[in-house]
Amino acid sequence: MASHLDLEEQEQLEQVKAFWKRWGNLITWVLTAALAAYAGWQGWNWYQRDQAAKAGAMYDEFQRAATAQDADKAAAAAGDLKARYPGTGYAAQAGLEVARLQLDKGKADEARQSLAWVAEQGSEPAYRDLARLRLAGLQLDAKAYDDAAKTLDAVKSPEFAGLVADRRGDALLLQGKHDAAKAEYQKALAAIDKTQDYRRIVEAKLATLGVPTVVEAAPNAGAVQ
Template sequence: MASHLDLEEQEQLDQLKAFWNSYGNLITWVLTLALAAYAGWVGWGWWQRDQAVKAAAMYDELDRAAQAGEVDKVTRVFADLKDRHPRTTYAAQAALLAAKLQADKGQADNARASLEWTAANANADEYRDLARLRLAGLQLDAKQYDEAAKTLDAVKSVDFAALVADRRGDLALLQGKPEVAKAEFQKAYAALDKTLDYRRLVEVKLASLGVAVADDADKKVAQ
């Protein structure tokens, strides 16, 4: 009986050896690749968290400098941030903040450069489109009308459609096209939420062109 069991065990062992000889290398490679993939995934997650922490620290430094009005320091920190952590949300936010301060301090060229970088490199569509809207405004100030038109053409988000129309109205006015400006301002006015203060500004622009507007509620009262 013991001899019979020994033979069965030996047969199973031989079968296992044969199986391993046939598939051992494949199994080893599969396990190695699986472990490598897992290690890579864990490492990538750690690297992303590490980058985010470092980017957040740099953004905090930039924000403090911006609140203090230290435009040169803001420009310097932003340059480091976009070089080291360009694909983080902090880099996009820092670019918009830097551009605002640069514009406020009369550094229009630096502001345009910051916004151009954001429009090309920000990690989210909303940041890229917001940068384009602000960039178009600076281009209008610099009388770069063709560039402003191209910048506005690149804004694709429907959330910014009203603001794009408003900017196009400004562009048309500067180009001496009042009828085009009226149409764009009317488009912007219709699309903007009635609770937004900015809508009143568009209303003033329309009034300056001889266009009177009224909300539905105002019309009912008038009737």
């Protein structure tokens, strides 16, 4: 009986050896790749958290400068963020905020540069498109109509469609193209949600072009009979 078991065990052992000889290297490589991928994933998550924490600390420094209305110090802090942590949301937010501060301080050229960076390098599509909308406005102020049109063409987020049309209307109006401007403002009004206060601004623009946007109630409508 013992001899029989020994032979059976020997046969099983030979089968295992044969299987491992044929597939052992492949199994080892697969396991190694899986372990490496897991380690890489863990390492990437740690790296992302570390980057975000460091960028957050620098963003706090930027906010202190921005709150103090120190445009130069804020620009320097935003520049450090963009240089060291360009892929973070903090860098994009700092770019948008410093552009507003620069504009308040009369530094339109610097504001355009800050917005241009976010438009090209911002970490999220929403940041990039918001920067493009603001940049287009500054380009219109500088009468750079072709540049503004190209900037608006790059805005792809559906939620900004109404604002893009509104900005296009501004560009056309500034160029004396009133009919085309009306069409864009009407597109904007159709795209902007009725609960948004910005609709009133678009309605006012249409009103100056002779386009009524509010339907008045008929006389005696709702009167008690």
